[in-house]
Amino acid sequence: MPFKKLVASALVAAAMASSGLVQAESVRIGLVVKALGIGFFEAANEGAQEAAKELGDVEVIYTGPTSTTAEGQIEVINSLIAQKVDAIAVSANDTDALVPILKKAQQRGIKVVSWDSGVAPDGRQVHLNPSSNALIGEMNVKLAAEAVLASGAAQGDIAILSATPTSTNQNIWIDEMKKVLPQYPNLTLVTTVYGDDLADKSYRETVGLLKSYPNLKAIVAPTSVGIVAAAQAVHDQGRAGEVFVTGLGLPSELAGHVDSGVVKSFAIWNPIDLGYAATMISYNLVKGSATDSSVGMGRIGTASLEADGSTAMAEPFIYNASNVHAFADIF
């Protein structure tokens, strides 16, 4: 029966692929992502493999459901529990629905870390945020200062292009930026405008900024929609080289604008580092080398844990002409 052969050969092939799994007394860490086939998570796996190589006695099992559902992730976690892995590091599709199964995992002695997208405190020991609000605010101002310098001026006006006036994340980040600004006396924040995370409105607001503030040197957009629209507007208005756009964005969407010189540099989390750090934290939890207040993240440093076990990895990673194309293929 051809079908039976198919199943048999599939099982045998799979068994051979994972036969390294039983032989060594290594620490096995299940890296569970939202869904397989997403560039961001493939990159995180790359980081996890890097950590495994560095540590030597670690095997990372990279897995996840085919679509981003909580039920699919539970199935995957179920099979990891059955394999008696030592730790599970998960980017959750649902903050709450994964709690019962992850509680079960912890009852069976498995260490649980959530990263990128968190699980409620009951379901995990540590949650790794890619960054913290304060670090994001700081980074945005730093990038603006770089952009002003790039325009050749010693000091200049900057403007913020945000999402909507009620966007929680953006408002927090802008507040954090304002806290840091006094340390940069050469920067003058002239205004904050809102593009509502719509490409056309962000574009029009940027054109308006360019017309109203002739001394504008940099536009900071802490939103991935806004930053692309602003870069396009500056380019279309022929102001490239005079006004630089920066903020938070995706390498794949901004590589072209980095090439054309409208964007000098921008920032976003680095998925490779994120996978690396999640693996390191899992390993340290298994080995018992983590305390209630801190846990090592290998080459990235030491994370200090808050009371609820959450922590921030690092300041956002800077992308510029030197690395944007390598990452543009990833996300």
Next chain:
Amino acid sequence: MEKIMHKPMATSGLPAIGLSRRLLSWEFFLLLMTAVVFGLNSLASPYFLDPWNLSDATFNFVEKAVVALPLAMLIICREIDLSVASIIALASAAMGFTAQAGAGTELIVLAGLVTGLLCGLVNGLLVTRFEIPSIVVTIGTMSLFRGITYILLGDTVLKNYPESFAYLGQGYVYWVFSFEFVLFGVLALLFYGLLHRTNFGRRTYAIGNNPTAAFYSGINVARHRLILFVLVGLISGLASVLLTSRLGSTRPTIALGWELSIITMVVLGGVSIMGGAGTILGVVIAVFLMGLVTFGLGLLNVPGIVMSIIIGAMLIGVIATPVLLIKFKGRKSAP
């Protein structure tokens, strides 16, 4: 007895006997497949033959399997319900709001069951009163029920379920036997009785084989269909109780895409999608076959994409093989 069974097969002139013969071998074939998969799994993974692991694995499919039982009857009756997963979502939302209002476990469960029953009633009335094909009606209500859930919940999550509610989806009756699993066993027996041991079951086959003939034989076809739709709705509500309890929370995306895996179980179980044929035993074996295959592959960390390819191949393979065998045999014995 053997002779009587074999004679018509050789000439393949009597389709009715050929069919029952085919169904007999179908369940045997499924059982054989299940045994093969079980054996391969135990060889391939050292973690497979562990009572607790096998028990954990049942959680992945029991809720779907529960819905597959009444759905099998509905499909045998030449109807279909594609809205079952959306009914699960809407029933879960109803339970979430009941829990938020501070109700106890009994009332929450009741809310889920009643919502499921009402959804089934809507489907059934649309099909029987307005004589719209059930595939059209339930494609519509699939979006409708899910849409209502999205409107009610938005991006919020309901999770104020009482402690005792967790037992239904996470508790154990005895040793490794979970409440969910035992409930599935009881329901499988009940549905076996209903389909194979009562007049109601016989009428289901009669309608599925020929609705017009059934109507002229004095069967109230519309009422029969309505009852089956309500039953599917009610059991979907029950599945929603189990799933919601297992997840401990409700979001509008709950059970997204489940309708197809449930129908896959039914079809794999040998229920004819054209109606008129199929058994509860076949569906139950198919449920275990699918559960064992996905769990076994999961233990080997086979990516989900490869897993769905294998499930698809299994569905086509299992359904095509008996058909091909019969064709092949028929050709060989014919002059």
